[in-house]
């Protein structure tokens with residue numbers, strides 16, 4: 001066992017964690033802004049408590065798993081403190097890249113990245129978790145820890161007090177016999193859970209539901225779960241992809257649908273950017289058997305969901321799903337059509353930078369005169385921005401809440 005020598009046999013945690021240069025961490029390639037940081041007080045609390053518990057229980061780095069480490073603060077601070085062999089799971093491609101870059105920048109090595117699976121958690125005795133926003137994601141994680149970690153594993157979950165709810169304790173309590181919320185410190189709070197319960201034979205996720213003949217499969221962290229989001233439905237409707245009574249069919253022009261059909265004999269490349277569970281990609285692939293469809297998302301939970309959705313709808317031969325940030329691996333000018341239902345929440349703060357990134361990515365990957373179909377909450381008024389970043393933008397459809405636009409990539 002690889003326990004840092006200076007921590008072994010300490011009678012009690014002294015409260016001294018070696019100073020780690022948190023302020024040198026960066027969020028890049030994620031959106032950076034003055035009011036957005038690459039670490040928070042919860043990271044520090046998790047590190048401090050993690051070091052204390054590891055010393056008390058003689059836990060080495062290879063018995064520690066970290067989940068939800070946004071930009072690597074927890075993993076890097078602990079590794080820097082001497083814990084080698086930590087396993088870490090991050091959902092976002094941006095977070096994974098930020099961790100790799102921060103590690104290189106600070107010269108910290110000796111940890112390994114994993115998906116949320118047995119490889120991450122087998123024999124782990126200490127699991128440090130930045131609480132996710134969605135209860136479904138927390139449920140999947142808590143079950144995974146109870147399922148795969150050591151029988152004496154302790155889960156320490158932390159969050160900002162203003163974002164925490166009693167429902168989180170309940171969800172953790174489904175997988176752990178003892179759940180102890182701690183006193184708040186620096187506006188953050190830890191929940192310490194132990195005594196993993198016996199798990200059901202089947203994990204609670206993924207879940208599946210069928211809408212208009214399309215089966216959607218969702219892991220806990222995927223946007224909208226196995227539901228079809230209202231915005232997604234409005235976009236499908238405008239594209240004539242939501243069944244016979246679609247907006248495109250009703251208005252008789254079918255413009256959106258025709259314009260995305262192959263016209264010159266070559267198969268079209270269509271990108272579902274920020275694919276979530278893959279509802280847009282699969283609906284498009286089913287209606288356009290000749291198209292080559294790429295579905296991409298920065299969330300690993302979304303990617304796993306989209307892959308399962310693609311399988312469930314038997315279009316795996318025509319749809320590729322990739323884990324990537326803002327289509328960075330897709331060559332410039334190589335896509336004919338982009339389908340986009342952009343995020344407008346960044347973490348728990350409303351920030352339009354996330355959508356702008358995807359508009360810029362669309363402009364980059366589209367060929368000249370390629371088309372971007374976007375749906376957004378009408379109050380957001382993205383039309384001018386789309387016109388500036390992509391090209392001529394027209395309103396295709398509007399409901400009381402949502403607007404669908406088509407932008408033509410300027411030559």
Ligand SMILES: C[S@@+](CC[C@H](N)C(=O)[O-])C[C@H]1O[C@@H](n2cnc3c(N)ncnc32)[C@H](O)[C@@H]1O
Pocket residue numbers: 223224229231232273274275276277278279280296297298299302324325326327340341342343344354357
């Ligand atoms: C509003 S959801 C739409 C999901 C899906 N297209 C649908 O309509 O149900 C936005 C999706 O964009 C993804 N996303 C946000 N920023 C991204 C980025 N920089 N690169 C790739 N995907 C991103 C999110 O993870 C989320 O799955």
